[in-house]
Amino acid sequence: MKQARRYHPLIILFGLIQLLRNSAFIALFLFVMKAGSQSFLIVWGRKLFLPFIALAALYVLIDWLSNKYEVDGAHIHLSKGILVRSKRTVPFTKVQNIQRHTSLLHRLFGFTSLTFETGMDGSESSIEFKVISLKEANWLEEAVSAKTKAEVPEVSEKTLHFSPGKKDLIKAAFTSLSFLVLLSLIASIYTKISDFIDLEERGIGFLKGFLDSWQVQAAAIIFFLIISILAGFLRTFIKYGKYEIFSDETRIYIRKGFLEETSFSISKDRVQAIEIRQNMMKRLTGAAEVKLVTAGDVSEGDEKEGVNSLFPFLPVDRAYKIAEEILPAYEILQKMHPLPKKALWASLLKPSWLWILSTAALVYFKPEFLGIEETWLVGSILLFSLIVFVRVAGYTNARYLINGPFIQFKTGIVGTRLFISKRSKIIEAEVTATRWQKLFGLASIQTVNRGKPVQHASVENVPADVASSFYSWYKSRTDEVQIK
Amino acid sequence: MHVNIREPRNRVSRNAIRVWIISEAIQNIIGFAVLGVLFYLDDRFSWKEWIGWILIILLAISIPAAIWSFISPYIQYKSWRYDVDEEYVQLKSGVWQEKHLLIPMTKIQSVETMQGPIMRKYGLYSVSMGTMGSSHVIPALPKEEAVSLRNKIARLAKVKEEDE
Structure with a gap:
């Protein structure tokens, strides 16, 4: 049993950094882009900007002061609020799956974030520790997952079921049409910039003259193609390069991400179903995506693939095999x-x-x-x-x-x-x-x-x-x- | 060859037919009133020709639909069956589409009885059950039946399965 305590004070720093990140664009807009504007809204915006930031920063501090958590043998207790105080108790047994996300900032300090999903309706379906030390995260995850297991676990070795090799990654890069990424990136940057500057007149006009000869055109196209393919590979490697599927007696672990690390773990008997999806590209290349359907939330920011996805570009036969390996309680027949x-x-x-x-x-x-x-x-x-x-x-x-x-x-x-x-x-x-x-x-x-x-x-x-x-x-x- | 599932035994109250007819009638009256206003406006402000056509089509659909809404409650009443035992809630309904639903008692999260103004007149209640996925309604049961059913489900649904 642990005493009721505040979250790690580093959460204040993270909160402040997030605040700066969110308000940077507004600052840019008010003080740089509209620097000369005398419009009523802009003038007042400039006057109110700093007090607003100060208030928001104060809120981050108060938020830290007023939130506490406590862990006993079978529950997590959360209390929050200054004027309206609320207490919430979540038994370990209601936790469906556990997620960790380690951003670059987290890594810099040797911290991580930890989320327990309960799969209940409503906005308070999860418990999130935004900044937590690795040691405490390990301890908490251990404590919670031991309680959600059906039987008392024996200490068992984790087995690695899959980690993509070079071949898998190259296939993934092509199947996901990743070389189109650069194109869409350029298009989005272009539209964003052209909101402010008339690119047609300045840049493209100059390029048009330059691109008149066909040799230059061909070279430009080849150059662009190579860059796109490289960018696609880079993106695929960063996203899927370090992908690992582990399991032990009672739980499944999925870890991924090169720069930012995300991991997901679920008790085997909490897996509600298995889903194997193939889009048109994957059907052509014989790849498939295996997803573990869980009762808890698995969305990962705005990413399309949730954290519950085993490697999204598994060869079909391998996909079936891995699914059966990590979930011996399931039998999947292809016929x-x-x-x-x-x-x-x-x-x-x-x-x-x-x-x-x-x-x-x-x-x-x-x-x-x-x-x-x-x-x-x-x-x-x-x-x-x-x-x-x-x-x-x-x-x-x-x-x-x-x-x-x-x-x-x-x-x-x-x-x-x-x-x-x-x-x-x-x-x-x-x-x-x-x-x-x-x-x-x-x-x-x-x-x-x-x-x-x-x-x-x-x-x-x-x-x-x-x-x-x-x-x-x-x-x-x-x-x-x-x-x- | 048809779907061969043993029908649940219990029926909803016969008064359900009247409740449904009354509520359908009210809806029809409102619908035709709106349509009438639209026809008037169309004529008054001489709207585009195709709008007139759409109104005529709507009217052409509404008339048989209104007649049907006086017949369908009888068929609906005939098709509705439910059964509640210790392990399952079974529901069967549907006029155009026959629908059999099977919900394990252990998966029911909540149960409530409800009553609208027309149902009150006939002393009827509907019983609505919520699972983790959706909610299902048994319409129009007499008060005692509804209350005892609600209590029965509430009592039986307390049992939970091992891995929840």
Whole structure:
């Protein structure tokens, strides 16, 4: 048991640095860019700027003074507030997953940040230690994770399951189209600068004269291509270079990041489901992304891939193998049932309201594109083909399998998503049959799992008897569920 | 070949039909009133021609929809079934789409009874259950039934599974 205490005082410094970073642009705007402006707003803005910064800095200090935490054998207690005081107690057993993020600033001081996710609704679903010493973070993580384990853990060795080699990284760089990154970066810088300076006149005009000869043009293009590829590689290496998936008896650990380090750990029995995703590029290169679906939040700033992602560019076979290795309680079969032929008919013959209404609108308005009178016909045919493509692809990609206590759903049109869960982790099951589906003897099945956001997985147009057996399959979950 | 799932046994109150019809009627009256105002404005300020067409289409859709809204409560009543035992809540409903839902009792987080003004007139309550993922409603049960169902679910849902 530890005494109630404040967070590490370094949090004040971090708070101040963040404040400076956030207000830097406003300062730049008020004092440099609009330096000569006498407008009412700007003048007052300048007068109020420093007092505002002083107040905000004072707030950072008071915030540190008024926040305390306390850890006993099974709970974390948090108290905060000056005028309105609030206390919160979170039992270790409610923690779903643990995240650490070590920014460059953290590294400079030998600190880190630690977040416990509880997976509850609302804004207070996590406990965050913004600045915490490595020693204390290790101690806290140990204390909390020991309590969330189902059994008392034996000291077990961590095994490394995957860490990308050069080949994996090169493949990742191409699959993620990373060489386009430079292009988008330049475009965004260009638009930002051109807000202030007329680039067309100053820079580009000069370049245009320069680029007149084709030799120079070719050289420029080749140079640019090389730079883009290098930049892409650099970015991929920084992002995925140091990627490690570990596991021990009871927990899974994912660590990544070259400059800034992020790590994620979850108890194996807290994994709600496994998701294997492939977008079009990944399908072409035979790569896949495996995600562990957890009840706690896993978003990582504005990054698209959450911290719960095992390396996003795993070779497909390896992806399945690693998933089974780190979660021995799961069995994933690659061979699944396709939908019956009649499902294709049911989906193709179903009237498309979208097409009917769009065509009606096109016929009525008869819009002309590039002066072509038959635009409405072309538009209608294009939409029709698109709808047929979506339906055929949806039929071709769909797979399902019920395998002992596991269920696998695969769906998708251009990209695919394979969702694998256990009967005991599914919180709702649903069977639906529209009148149209009934004509063909088909139905849809859906599962709901915990997650942030809640995970819905479904397959449409499975045979009706499969739907019935899915229902009774879920009903027999009581056989394997242990009740407290 | 149809979905072969044993239907839950319990039905909702027969008065549900009236409640639904009354509330549909109110909605229809409001809807037609709005449409009427739009037609008037269209005529008065001579709006563009296509707006008139859209209004006519809306009217053409609204009339059968209004008639249907007097029929569908009967079918809806017929299709609604629920069952609550120690392990599961089973719900079955749907007019156009038959829907079977199975929720384990251990996954239910909250349960409440609710009553709107029309339901009050008939002494009916709806029972709404929340899981970690969503919430589900059994509409229109007589007061005693609703309250005892709510209490029963509350009592049974207290049990939690090992790994939560």
